[in-house]
Amino acid sequence: MSGFKTFALRDLPAVVLAVAILLVTLPAREVTAAETATPSTAVHFTFDRLIDASMAPFFLAAKDGGFGAEHLNVSFNSAAGSPEALARVAKGDSELALVDINELIRFRGNDNAAPVKAVFVLFNRAPYAIVARRSRGIHLLPDLDGRTVGVADGDLSMRLWPALAQQNSIDASRVKFHKISAAVREPILSAGQVDAVAGFSYLSAVNLRDRGVPGGDLVVLRYADYGCEAYGFAVVANPAFAAAQPDAVKGFVRALIAGIRATIKEPARAADEAVSRIEDGDSSLELERLKTVLVDNILTDEVRRNGLGGLDPARLERSIDQIAQDFKFRKRPAAADIFDDQFLPPVAGRLIN
CATH class of the missing domain: 3.40.190.10 (Periplasmic binding protein-like II)
Structure with missing residues (x-):
């Protein structure tokens, strides 16, 4: 026979009975939108080469929860060069990618090229x-x-x-x-x-x-x-994704900026995070590599004045002219065909203190 005993409502003390009746009669509370978790947007991100410490800001953005805070579920993969990475983005196999912006310029100079644009410049100077x-x-x-x-x-x-x-x-x-x-x-x-x-x-x-x-x-x-004015590596976006999910692109950029700031503050931790993704990676070697990148390519005088991620359209136009000396454009792209600044935060949110 079961050891559990049932009680009728008449057996409950008066106070307990009153509380029970109140709970039963209360209307169900409507759950507000703010209390419902925002679903994450999947982002397939492609690096155009094998991993090295120059990519550490992306990994710290993931490690420190920057992408998650922007409701992004970011996965990383690598391609065999910028042309392959650009092809993935153009086709929609990757929403975002890190490529050499000069290869993007050549890509956009072809007939019927997909309107892929850079949304964030990581290397203010080409390496x-x-x-x-x-x-x-x-x-x-x-x-x-x-x-x-x-x-x-x-x-x-x-x-x-x-x-x-x-x-x-x-x-x-x-x-x-x-x-x-x-x-x-x-x-x-x-x-x-x-x-x-x-x-x-x-x-x-x-x-x-x-x-x-x-x-x-x-x-x-x-x-x-x-005298070479070329910019270096930049984040490019699939045009359909950027149009349909502008907030996701903006969120990715904000998280990346936080990752860069964390990398500047803690380069050793950033290098270690990159090394954890490199087979037989060497922490001291990658730390030296990262420090070189920060000084030579990322934290330039232009960036210290104008903030991370942007570019000077006049300088970009001059660099396109330099490319034209050894590349025949079917249609020469303009700076506006290469870079879209609408996804950047205001300058105050991009300055390096």
């Missing part, structure tokens, strides 16, 4: 550079005259070399370019088989020091130091 050995007599860009430079297939820095050479009165025909695999770019320079290599300043230079090449024997010839 293009030629890394050389001082022991080979190279100290300045004109010293490349008669030298051999190793260049990997698809190296983005070479796309702007003709304009840079012309701007600095260098006879481009006297610089010998030796095609190499990206995998041997640093080993071939450290072994002395070439005089210099082309690439990104925060990748090649840092990797060479890690390989034991003395820092004092390395000279980093940054394009930006020789």
